[in-house]
Amino acid sequence: MTNKKQQPSLMIERRILIIEPFYSGSHKRFIETLLPLSVDYDSVLAHTLPHNNPIKQINNDKNPQQSNHSTSKVCANSSMNKPSKLPTGSQSSKWPRFKFTLVEMTGKKWHWRSRTSALYLSRVIINNADQHFDVLFTSSILNLAELIALRPDIARISYKIIYFHENQLAYPIQHHKERDFQYGYNQILSSLVADKIVFNSKYNRTSFIGNIRTFLKMMPDYRPPDIDQMIYSIEQKSRILYYPIRxxxxxxxxxxxxxxxxxxxxxxxxxxxxxxxxxxxxxxxxxxxxxxxxxxxxxxxxxxxxxxxxxxxxxxxxxxxxxxxxxxxxxxxxxxxxxxxxxxxxxxxxxxxxxxxxxxxxxxxxxxxxxxxxxxxxxxxxxxxxxxxxxxxxxxxxxxxxxxIPLPLDIAYDVFDWIYCQDEYRSLFTKINHKDDGGSDRSTPQHSPTQPALISTLTSKFKSSVLNHK
CATH class of the missing domain: 3.40.50.2000 (Glycogen Phosphorylase B;)
Structure with missing residues (x-):
């Protein structure tokens, strides 16, 4: 039957469609951190394709360590981080080959991206029947419910992940207007149709899930009769995975x-x-x-x-x-x-x-x-x-x-360090089940007055440097 989800391809390879409607700032840096996981990654490609072609197929044979990084454009305060060597064993048979296709829209006018990006993207994303994507990965700017309604072939992708950089249920607004309701409402709909919901912090997850009931009470009538069940569903398929920093x-x-x-x-x-x-x-x-x-x-x-x-x-x-x-x-x-x-x-x-x-x-x-x-x-x-x-x-x-002024600083940098957390993202894309602890498998920073955090500034720099130059 045509309405059934497609079966995932063999675990030898995972084809991943990445959609980012707001490709700027931390959203852009996040995607650029993930891209080197692709076996066909070329660091220059993401910056040299004509921008009127929003689909970027990462499908060349260059090794990321052999790419010419000197021609890539660095155009943000903290934007493209050139890829570094991964820790030994990162390409082991434990993980499938990841092949990414990136579809992005410029990071401007986020209000309009939130309202209308699904329609535009539905007209430009290549037909899934030709690509056989195993995973869809997108940020919460996109109204995922609208996109999969407009594109049944995309709806059949077997594993759809939404990543929350922020949530509109806890977002301060300068001048409240009725239209502001739509942004949070879109994120609730997207969460309901996603297979996995990933938050970049416990605070993000708690403030979103904890505000759903109050938020929906803004509706004047015909509120969903099963709000508790909706909240439970969202909670059960959510987890925390900290934003990775290089x-x-x-x-x-x-x-x-x-x-x-x-x-x-x-x-x-x-x-x-x-x-x-x-x-x-x-x-x-x-x-x-x-x-x-x-x-x-x-x-x-x-x-x-x-x-x-x-x-x-x-x-x-x-x-x-x-x-x-x-x-x-x-x-x-x-x-x-x-x-x-x-x-x-x-x-x-x-x-x-x-x-x-x-x-x-x-x-x-x-x-x-x-x-x-x-x-x-x-x-x-x-x-x-x-x-x-x-x-x-x-x-x-x-x-x-x-x-x-004290130095070094007692901050648990390794919890957020890409070198240490990249396998968490591999497992996410591989659809490995995580323990149901309401959060990430990686440790939350542990702090106490008598015991410093996991690692000091200089020690963390040394460890990262050593791993980077192995």
């Missing part, structure tokens, strides 16, 4: 370059309201004008057409402190700025993982994060502040004795 591609020896004579504060976030720049800059205004603390400031991150007004004010009031202002094009320059700082700050109202804070900490910046969102899950207690006043006091302390 720490081995961050330059070593940052400790020698770290600023020791003056507090150098790093802001490595998007210039948008959900990152709460108003709170950040108001604290810096007080640090300068009330506490009379000298400091330097580097404001990084992507900015868009609509920039919060506080950035204009801050550029004037903190002109003497600013040493870098704005987006950094290349990885190397970005990491150079991070390595020159000694403190990085988040005041975010929205964060489901926080790549930028982990990378800044890895480069030697002492992280100061609010006691909300994902941060207590990622960082030990000494890096968490409870209030704006506590953050201001900590900055004053660092400003008076910048040479005493």
């Amino acid at each position: 720490f081995n591609n961050i330059p070593l020896m940052h400790a020698q370059r770290r600023e020791k004579k003056i507090l150098h504060i790093i802001w490595p976030h998007r210039w948008e309201h959900d990152k709460n720049p108003e709170a950040f800059f108001n604290i810096l205004f007080r640090l300068k004008e009330e506490r009379q603390i000298p400091f330097k400031l580097s404001v990084l991150g992507e900015n868009y057409s609509e920039i919060p007004k506080i950035f204009v004010e801050a550029k004037t009031r903190l002109a003497e402190q600013i040493v870098h202002w704005g987006y950094v094009e290349s990885n190397q320059d970005y990491y150079d700025v991070l390595a020159s700082g000694n403190c990085c700050i988040s005041t975010a109202l929205h964060e489901f993982f926080g790549v930028s804070m982990l990378e800044a900490a890895y480069c030697g910046c002492y992280p100061l994060c609010p006691s909300r969102l994902v941060y207590p899950e990622i960082f030990p207690a000494q890096y968490i502040y409870e209030s704006d006043e506590q953050l201001l006091s900590k900055l004053e302390e660092f400003g008076r004795q910048p040479d005493k």
